[in-house]
Amino acid sequence: MVWLNPYRLPTGEPVPSSAYVARSPAYLLWTLWGFGVSWVETRRMRRLLLGIPAIALAGMLIMLMLSAGREASSGTISAYLTEAQQAMRSEEFDRAEFCFRKLEQLAPRDTRVKYEHAQLYAQQNDYAMAATLLQTLIRDDDKTNDVKIHLELARWAIEGKLDIEDPIGFAKANLNRVLEEDPKNAYGHYFFSQLFARVGDLDNAIQHLEPVASFDSELGLKLAAYYDIRSHIANQARPGDAEKARTQAKIVIRDLQRKVHEEQTNDINIWTQLAGAHLLMKDYEQAARILQEANTRFDNPESRKFLGRIYVRWSDQVIRDNPDDMSRRMALLQKAIETAPDEPEALQRIVHIANSEGEGAAEAEEALKKSLVDGHGAAVIHFLLGTIAAGKGDMEAALRHLDQSNELNPRTAVTLNNMAFVLAHTESPDLPKALEMSNQAIRIAPDNASFLETRGQIYTRMGEFSKAIVDLEKALNRITTLSTRINVHESLATSYEKLGDPDIARLHREKAETLRAQAALENDTSNDSPGDIIPPNLENQEGAPDTDGADGNVE
Structure with missing residues (x-):
């Protein structure tokens, strides 16, 4: 076989210079052809033929590897994702994190992986990292889950879980994006209604809920509650x-x-919503009967707590209808703590009655002691008896009960906080020990306004006024109880005065006086309404995370 010589033209003349070849595609192709021909001419064909099986085997292996890689992209990814979700449900966070690390290598662009990884961070209260991951999903080309992600980010902002300068503005921006994409999105309107309701703007809250109330019975119940609350203002x-x-x-x-009678639903949420609707109608007996049946069927701790709250509201109605019927009220409160020993509303009512000097004070304290003897919630009862003793000025008994409560349920943040308060207010206050207890409570719940207020008051007593101001100002906007807000303004006035800023001190004292006047004139009707009892349960609803709402300011 005669090969053409690529280094000479067909005429036998030399090929022009490389610069000319580069400018001429024909000559460039001729040169490449020549290189290939020369390479083949210089090979020994027998050895090349002997290597063909090895080349074929290598090709087959490459194809198998590529095929295995495609299988890993589907089956292996799904397996790791399922394992991660199971680990999250069982709170095995290290195992879940390991799965997500593997998934980042296998599927770095998979939106499901990033979304679930964000949920893992949220489950561990690392909302900053969770929000960062979700925001990367919003910025990508896949817009499938954007509405769901905006709802999630808005919820975290409303609940105060994101450490950002303007959480309400952030929430509103995300909710506006939701309603731009889907103007009829029920939960976008629900979250907006929560924002407005929490600052008392029930007109706008109702305006957002009215068009979507028929979407779900939970939203309809919330709308009914808003109407009821507004009717009392x-x-x-x-x-x-x-x-x-x-x-x-x-x-x-x-x-x-x-749903309950015809469909025979086993969804406990349906039963609690039905009880909540009867509670709104002030049909306390029927509400209690429904939840008693639900508790018999499901033995659900949350429904037991709700039944305890129904007994509390019933007791409130009894005392409004007949202020002298203290025995009936105490019987209902006793039922409440027997049903749900740690139900805070019942315990608060009993502590309030026990701290008063009127009829029922001794009976309330006796009810707590009876619950203690009967073995109901020993840690909680000791905590309450300690709180009652502190209210009466018996700091020795208060410290004894609170210490017993802490022994029975160690590192309970509320107990630690109250022990800190008692230690700071005894005749011989142990302020360093009080500060230690307060720090422990805040480590457990760093954003709790009441705990920050307690530590701020301790710092004030210790003379560390700069630290006191930091805690008290951080707590001030999240405290709703007038008496506590008055105390905070007084302590801030003292702290600023000691630091040489009399103008700010004067403003805080004026604010405290204004709040005192407001407290004296206020006719509080908020406890008449069950509006906060049944927040919509958005779990299992497409594109809608679960929330109870949170306090906030809407501008």
Whole structure:
């Protein structure tokens, strides 16, 4: 076989210079062809033929590796993701994190992996990292889950879980994006209603809920609660609010009764919503009966707590109808703590009665001691008896009970906080020990406003006024109890005065006086409404995370 010589033209003349070849595609192709021909001419064909099986085997192995890689992209990724989700449910966070690390290598662009990884961070209260991951998903080209992600980010901001400068503005921005994508999104409107309701703007809260109330009975129940609350507020009440509340509650009851009786639902949330609707109608007996049946069927701790709250509201209604019927009220409160020994509303009512000097004080304290003897919630009862003793100024008994509560349920943040308070207010206060207890409580719940307020008051007593101001100002915007806000303003006034800033001190004292006047004139009706009892449970709803809402300011 005669090979053409690529280094000479067909005429036999030399090929032009390389610069000319580079400018001429024909000559460039001729040169490449020549290189290939020369390489083949210089090989020994027998050895090349002997290597063909090895080349074929290498090709087959490469194909198998590529095929295995494709299988890993589907089956292996799904297996790791399933294992990670199971680990999250069982709170095995290290195992879940290991799975996600592997998934980052196998599927670095998989949106499911990033979303679930964000949920793992959220489950461990690392909301900053969770939000960062979710925001990367918003910025990518896949817009499938953007509505769900915006709802999640808004919820975290509303609940105060994101350490950002303007959480309410952040929440509103995300919710606006939700409603831009889906103007009828029920949970986008629900979160907006929560933002407005928490600052008392029930008009806007209701405006957001009215168009979507029929979407789910939970949202309808919340709307009924808002109507009911607004009907009790003199400067916001609209004609017909009370009737609208009852009408909406009846719609919810009709829908839920069908699910309970006709569909024989096993969803405990349906039962608690039905009880909540009857509670809104002030039909306490029927509400209690529904939850008693639910507890018999499901033995659910959350429904037991709710039943305890129903007994509390029933007891409140008894005392409104007949202020002298203290025995009936105490019987209902006793039922409440027997049903749910750690139900805070019942315990707060009993402590309030026991701390008063009127009828029922001794009976309330005796009810707690009886619960202690009966073995109901020893840690909680010791905690309450300690709180009552502190309210009476018996700091020795208070410290004894609180210490027993802490022994029975160590590192309970509320107990540690109250022990810190008692230690700071005894005749011979142990302020270093009080500060140590307060620090322990804050380590458990770093954003709890009450705990920050306690530590701020301790710093004030210790003369560390700069530290006191940091804690007290951080707590101030999240404390809703007027008496506590008054105390905070007084302590801030003292601290600023000691640091040589009399102008700010004067403003805090004026604010404290304004709040005192407000407390004296306020006719509180918020406890008449069950509006906070049944927050919508958005779990298992497509694109809608679960939330109870949170306090905040809407500008």
